Amino acid sequence: MVFAGKRPNNLGISNGKLASCPNTPNCVSSQSPDASHQIAPLTFTSTPEEAITNLKQIIESLPRTKIITESKDYLYAEFKSALLGFVDDVEFYLDRNANVIHVRSASRLGQSDLGVNRKRIETIRANFK
Template identity: 85%
Template sequence: MVFAGKRPNNLGVSNGKLASCPNSPNCVSSQSLDTVHQIAPLNFTSTPEQAITKLKNIIQSLPKTKIISENGDYIYAEFKSALLGFVDDVEFYLDRNANVIQVRSASRLGQSDLGVNRKRIETIRAKLK
């Protein structure tokens, strides 16, 4: 747990928005407007309730992952890297107005994540289909 870092205190949904990404490139967000951090939200064709249940099952099936909190349309999970135990904070927010799941995946420490956060969201996207 050398590289766990502190859990951020700016997570959650505020006015329908997840926290912004920091300036460092080790974060992706479906609500970010800049190309470095931008990633498409997750789409679903089921009911919102089925989508959030399926998403939760996918998260729980991934290794070194722990759901920290969930509240209706929101899930916050921590993903640990296999090698050094770096922790990424990953949030999912079911946006009923847009009928998508907004996502934010950010590394706690360091600058570059070597594309890990983007890859993780794309893996979850593929499993959700």
């Protein structure tokens, strides 16, 4: 696991927010104030419990994925790249008041991700009902 890197220590929810994206372009977040990192949150019309269960099933169906932390309003998963084993940290925060799931997907190492983090969230969104 040459390119796995160390698990960040700033993950999780703090005051209703996921961690900010770094200045590098290899991160997207639905809570980011700047356009380059901004991505829409996942929206749902089911119950929050059904939404998080559905999300978990989608994540588990994707290749090279491992759920690390899970609570009723939060999921954290690691996604590994096929070629070199680069790890991306992907978080989901269920906001029950707004009926959305906030997302943050960030590469651990490097600068550019060639749009992989954004594509991943859009793939999850396309499967999320």
